[in-house]
Amino acid sequence: MLIVGMGYVGHALGQALDREGVQWLGWRRQADDDPRIRPVDLDAETLSADGAGTRRIVYLAPPPKSGAGDPRLRRLLAALESEPPERFVYASTTGVYGNQHGAVVTEEASLQAASPRALRRLDAEQALVEAASRWGTQWAILRLPGIYGPGRLREEAIRAGLELPCPEVCPPGNRIHRDDIVAVIQRLVVSGAPTGFFNLADAEHMSSTDFATAVAQRIGVVLPPCIPDIDAYYAAHPGMASFLREQRWVDSSRVRQALDWAPRYDDAISGIEASLGGDRERR
Template structure:
């Protein structure tokens, strides 16, 4: 039985845990900062560890790990996992090492296309933190001759996370910013990309997104139609009442290519565009 340790068993890593445990040849251990989340982690089929806290448990899990996934976001202090466990991870030499990053490392491209060969140029603080973390993991891998896979995730949606909940709760805002376009990815497609990389081995940088970048207002309008709910009135971005966090999501506009995950990992997306993804969610 193969072993996966994931630092930060959140939304995306939990989807991978469910996929691997269903296959029957993997055991998954995942860390969480919140002891109250331990029961939720058990429901994914994974074994929870509290970290920061249970360093002995993490160390034991590292000793037996065939694959290690880093799914903890960096902050202004840097990447907590790299700082606390980087040397230890290098010492155990996992067969596969993965880091969940974000397409925000590409910055604002004015709606133009980017791929994995595009030089990152983050324009937000979170994007700068992400790129610094990528560089830190790459430096560790280079020093120790480790294979490393970096996954640049587009905007994530899926069960419990998407436009339907906001529409039903009356919190959805139809914000219109001319020229704004985002790439997205269903969480189940994230899981299958990660699993394909684990099976494939080796190293690489991978954009994880669907085939159809789209303006956010188009996605919300489609969701409202599918749910049979009123389409919220359009609001201009410049005058909309948005939190600083919400407003920051509109700071960058780009279209992200995903050819590499198809060509090199053999991935066929379950939900190649937001329409397919939303139809599946409303069906659930």
């Protein structure tokens, strides 16, 4: 198996595959101490397919932060033309749905991607489906919301006095624990696994305010007073506006039914507590 993008999820996937005795190779931009991980520049004008000719590929690398489309994925697909994989799993984003005004969103929902980063993900999805259809490759696209887990709870920001909108004005959120993403990927790369588009989210949809408050309570931090006006919050924190203004309730029934699977952390509290425990074990 080839894992393209040995970041937060990629490293966890590699560790899970090790526990199962599955052989894998990894690509990342920087060199790594693990000899199985090869430094590869996905922004290079030409991309060598050497090392990509595996039966299964899991693509976790993000698109570039600027520009149109995802030339990184397209370069890899071009390099695979002579030896396409049997299965290809791509990690996308629920951002491709855009603002659904709080509606429940299944995989059949209209794609209203508006932000540049979501449009780049949508381009990547379309490129993969076109290539896989041409090759006869089995494919699965995971549409992921906010990812959290050990080391991804915004603890530093919370300890520094993170400002939040008040609970009554903060919309519901969508998130998934890193380990649940890994578990689904492991099931999707096996022979005979289902194909298509799959949303992946927990069942709770806790707001970002309630989530950060739950973390703060468990690490003994008192947060500053919340901001009661959501527009005032957006003005003070424009980086959060694009996330909170796009309101949707992501439904992940399809992947649960297709894999006969349920998240290990289907509620945020259990995921937060497990993540904090994992951080302490590493220390």
